Amino acid sequence: MTIADSPTQSAKLDSKVPGGPMEDRWTNYKFDLKLVNPANRRKFDVIIVGTGLAGGSAAATLAEMGYNVKAFCIHDSPRRAHSIAAQGGINAAKNYKGDGDSVHRLFYDTVKGGDYRSRESNVHRLAEVSVDIIDQCVAQGVPFAREYGGLLDNRSFGGAQVSRTFYARGQTGQQLLLGAYGAMNRQIHAGKIEMHTRQEMVDLVVVNGVARGIITRNLKTGEYERHSAHTVLMCTGGYGNAFYLSTNAKNSNVTAAWRAHKRGAYFANPCYTQIHPTCIPRSGDYQSKLTLMSESLRNDGRVWVPLTKGDTRKATEIPEAERDYYLERKYPSFGNLVPRDVASRNAKTVCDEGRGVGPTGEAVYLDFADAIKRDGRSTIEARYGNLFEMYERITGDNPYEMPMRIYPAVHYTMGGLWVDYNLESTIPGLFVLGEANFSDHGANRLGASALMQGLADGYFVIPATIASHLAGRKLEEVTKDHPAFKEAEASARKRADDLMAIKGTRSVESMHRELGNLVWNYCGMERTAEGLKEGKRKIADLRSQFWTDVRVIGDQNTINQDLEKAGRVADFMEFAEVMMHDALVRDESCGGHFRAEHQTEEGEAKRDDEHFSHVTAWEFNGPDAVPTEHREQLTFEEVKLTTRSYK
Amino acid sequence: MIQKAKQGDMRITLEVWRQAGPGAPGAFETHEITANEHMSFLEMLDVLNQELVESGREPFAFDHDCREGICGSCSLTIDGQPHGPRERTTACQLHMRTYRNGDRIKIEPWRANAFPIVKDLITDRSAFDKIQQAGGYVSVNTGAAPDAHAIPVAKEKADLAFEAAACIGCGACVAACPNASAMLFTSAKVSQLTLLPQGEPERERRVLAMVDAMDDAGFGNCSNHYECEAACPKGISVENIARMNREYARATLIER
Secondary structure: OOOOOEOOEOOOOOOOOOOOOHHHHHHHHHHHOOOOOHHHHOOOEEEEEOOOHHHHHHHHHHHHHOOEEEEEOOOOOHHHOHHHHOOOOEEOOOOOOOOOOOHHHHHHHHHHHOOOOOOHHHHHHHHHHHHHHHHHHHHHOOOOOEOOOOOEOOEOOOOOOOOOEEOOOOOHHHHHHHHHHHHHHHHHHOOOEEEEOOEEEEEEEEEOOEEEEEEEEEOOOOOEEEEEOOEEEEOOOOOHHHHOOEOOOOOOOOHHHHHHHHOOOOEEOOOOEEEEEEEOOOOOOOOOOOOEOOHHHHHOOEEEEEOOOOOOOOHHHOOHHHEEOHHHHHOOOOHHHOOHHHHHHHHHHHHHOOOOOOOOOOOEEEEOHHHHHHHOHHHHHHHHHHHHHHHHHHHOOOOOOOOEEEEEEEEEEOOEEOOOOOOEOOOOOEEEOHHHEOOOOOOOOOOOOHHHHHHHHHHHHHHHHHHHHHOOOOOOOOOOOOHHHHHHHHHHHHHHHHHHHHOOOEEHHHHHHHHHHHHHHHHOOOEOHHHHHHHHHHHHHHHHHHHHHEEOOOOOOOOOHHHHHHHHHHHHHHHHHHHHHHHHHOOOOEOOEOEOOOEOOOOOEOOOHHHHOEEEEEEOOOOOOOOEEEEEEOOOOOOOOOOOOOO | OOOOOOOOEEEEEEEEEEEOOOOOOEEEEEEEEEEEOOOEHHHHHHHHHHHHHHOOOOOOOOOOOOOOOOOOOOOEEEOOEEOOOOOOOOHHHOEHHHOOOOOEEEEEEOOOOOOOEEEOOEEOOHHHHHHHHOOOOOOOOOOOOOOOOOOOOOHHHHHHHHHHHOOOOOOHHHHHOOOOEOHHHHHHHHHHHHHOHHHHHHHHHHHHHHHHHHHHOOOEOOOOOOHHHHHOOOOOOOHHHHHHHHHHHHHHHHHO
């Protein structure tokens, strides 16, 4: 099928979304898909890059089905992927609490939460398979929280009006990842997964327009390796570290996605990033990452800053009349419980006014004094004891006596490589799963939905849709001495050689910090056309400085963390420019993308559904050229578009 | 670059293990740096590495990632103690306010035959993966699972299983053990799956296979020093070792 090109719909972006009633689409689609005969599956090699929740679950399931899986991760073990750090939980429309939840409600909440910028059919499928994920994980021995009757416990999370979040204390991501890791281990033991650890994908190999392999650098020996397959799955996470400081793990990066982008995979909605309001602020220039604290703290903590600029007194010495409880003042009905993006933006505003607190001036108080007075210390300790302890460990301050200091931080990215209903990118044979793709969260992700999406893609979606490629296309034999492999390997080697040869004066780390500052200041919580234009210019300058003045130390033929980092920062530099360009072109506010020019009188994000109800996907034209914009029109058949209000 | 002294700054002397590669000779290298009490231990190492890079010398290689105490990557023995002096704290969550101006700190990799040094402070912990591959799972294919509520699990058992499952696979237990035993690590997974009904069908073969893999990987035996529990950043209990010993004995009677 071909689709016609129009101003709102590019012919290149066929979403392949099936027709018919929403609730039957996935079932009917699966029936219509071609199947790969079990006996033929062993003839197909599948490369999976990244072994977090999405990659790990895909690797295990495809190997169980009989495919030959080759999996790659940059860590020393698949168990270290950053999925492990997710705290809160995983949503599923089980309705075990009988409080009116359903697949339709989870679907509806997710589309609305995404501020109407996600693809309805994908989200509905996500809600449908959510229930199977829980069954699967329990069968694996994932120790979810239970009630005394022996059944699973649920909680309400992130402002949801039903209790649909399954959890394992504050370590849900860890337990789900270890479940997928176990399932992978079983297949490694059975010889169906060939696991390659400490290997970084440095290029994608495209043969006659189809993704047929990757080039990796062995991080232990520095050797370059060629790996061929019939299809490539990228499950490589998000790009939050473009901001340098984020809650992402230090090694999380955009490199694999970016190298695929340069080979022809379109990058969709890169400007959609999510900023979490309750993180521990940075304490100095040496800060390497930020730590998230559960936003449940806002249930009892009161957010404030001094009324006047430059007030350096200790928090406890500032009298009540000289404090500004700005959220309670501006949003009388929601107060401290306004949504993540509203809370984050307001913290920035008061800090920009010079009223921020702490040594850096980039923090606001979250004060429990009133709650302790009202409910008693032991009640507060029972609710938040572990969080208070974590806070004290990191800051050295005791939150029972001194208000916490908090500041927003980047922690998830909704944008990613564009994929169709099959999770296939614009390069045939290249599939993208989990946070690395763009499709399910629109402009804003709901709490406890990241784990759900990663596992939905890996356990339940790709095992069905991969057949569209493997059974649907004629795939010629490709060997590793194909010219495409030679060319990709040579270009990866040259890139590393070029980085080593600069021998400038600045450390990679310092340049990444500078990039992060630019992205945060111009493309963070609040964006303006003017700022984005300036930010783009500054990033372009920084990028040229990087390529003339960076200093990479050591040899290539051994572990060289400086070189690894240099390659990733180089990609972040190119990526950040496109991110800002996307933010500039999206001349509306929606979800995590807040353009100061487009707000309601209440300071809320003001969408422009008439002109921007589409996905923007960028085609790479070279690092110095403006990328080509492609659009996928979003249509809403089930969900009615509305505007939020928290006054 | 001359920097103004900041509040909380401290001069620290570091002795850091330098080793070019597996099997290469290694030695401690001494460096002096200015740290700050608010830095994490790894941020202090970042500062050292950045100074080294800017003066044209090679930074120290060390494993780290999440810096939140959950990924299990960091693996430093600090003044002889895996993860350093604070109880139940990974090296990445250790902060410099634990130290005083003028302190001398010795940093080295995990020391265990089963964890060969790869470079500087990085060791190869793939032996842990091999133990898990031998049987640390429930053999259930995707899509074949019954409804999650089909089998109730008593809360007490589920909680105990969770506590065992909280292991982050860092290897501190092995590094702390005078015999470099991996009993705490292996028993944590055996316990988790023994305590849950989902693990029952493979109960015997799992413990036998995992213990065999552990022995094959060259880990030592347990002689009840309990250093592992003391060093474990997640507080995994040695009761798991007792449970694994019982399970092993039981399985040997049934299966062998």
